[in-house]
Amino acid sequence: MTAYSLHSMFGWLVWRDLILAWRRRADVLATVFFFVIVVSLFPLGIGPEREILRTIAPGVVWVAALLASMLSLGRIFGNDYQDGTLEQLMLTPQSTYLIVLGKILAHWLVSELPLVIIAPVLGLQFGLSQNSLAIVVVSLLLGSPVLSLIGSIGAALTLGLRAANVLVALLVLPLYIPVLIFGTGAVQASIGGTSPQPYLLLLGATLVLTLVFAPWATSAALKISVE
């Protein structure tokens, strides 16, 4: 297998998932709307006290992002599993690791990136400064791929089970905790006037770590689920 054809297979795979997402864009929009609504409910419920809003903003944005990303996890492999295309993908002459990586990349582009883009607009409701809004975006940019990567393990493990959605939440949410802590830590630090850098570095390290190990765990889980 030459490098070129591996590259091209990976490209076809990502392209395939992007087209499919575009054809089912209502699913994607539902995730984004969920995120927008959850984040917006807090200022409405708590009232316009700036200090309180500013204190809770990092937690609210990040928790909403975690929940929104949970909603979309079932789609990473679920549809392909049902119509038999997942089996066909596993039989292609590229490693399952790369297939998983491609599907996670497509999932991140479709389901997580929109959240990152829209987050600063939502942050305005909480009276965050420009600097803090930038940190919200940077922390989400580093943290949201981790959500997709870790989530893919849960999605692969629960493939074809009846209560898959509930199980995924139970499996994956505890694993999201480090990302939540580092992510909110970064934003809180910038609101408090200290440097968010250590938190961002930790997020980056988590990203590198999961990038190496999560696709591997996911492919092992997929092989079990498909068998």
Add this chain to the structure above:
Amino acid sequence: MLEAVNLECTRGDRRLFRGLNFSIKPGELIELHGANGSGKTSLLRILSGLSSPAQGEVRWNGKNIRSLGEEYSGAVSYLAHQNGVKDELSAIENLRIACGVSGNVLSKADAQTVLEQVGLSRQQNLPARSLSAGQKRRVALARLLGSRATVWLLDEVLTSLDDAAIKLARRFIGDHLRNGGLAIIATHQELDLAAERIQRIELSL
């Protein structure tokens, strides 16, 4: 050459078959017969590498397919019960994407030729959602034709095909065998195919 050595398959605590041995060379055909639930699909999945046997091994040119990995996947095309056709994509997109992810890029013109062969040239741009069951099966057949695999593993390939399509499928399999391919076909019908050697494996309950 594809060899099955002492294969055993269990589902839950039920043993489907054990001590299964055969070998098949290019140009040859194996017909798998047996009642529903006798393990035809399980055997095909083991041969494809999707599941692993409880005992024994499958060898491709003398090497265990577990150790060959992707090298073997590239030589195999598996047509399962499920067509593996995406409802959201048109027939031609299904074909080109399925071939593209297997590292076998089909140009648009090539893909159109293949779809014409399976009699879907008029439906090529319709989303697969609006195709009938038989037409979807034809898309799956097109994927088989578009692949460059040597080993064809076909599970009830004639299901929901009409008479014309059954004739087509027979011709494709015949051509494949003549061009140095080999095929293992699970079926309830008689296939009446010509091949250098035809083996018949009966799986019993």
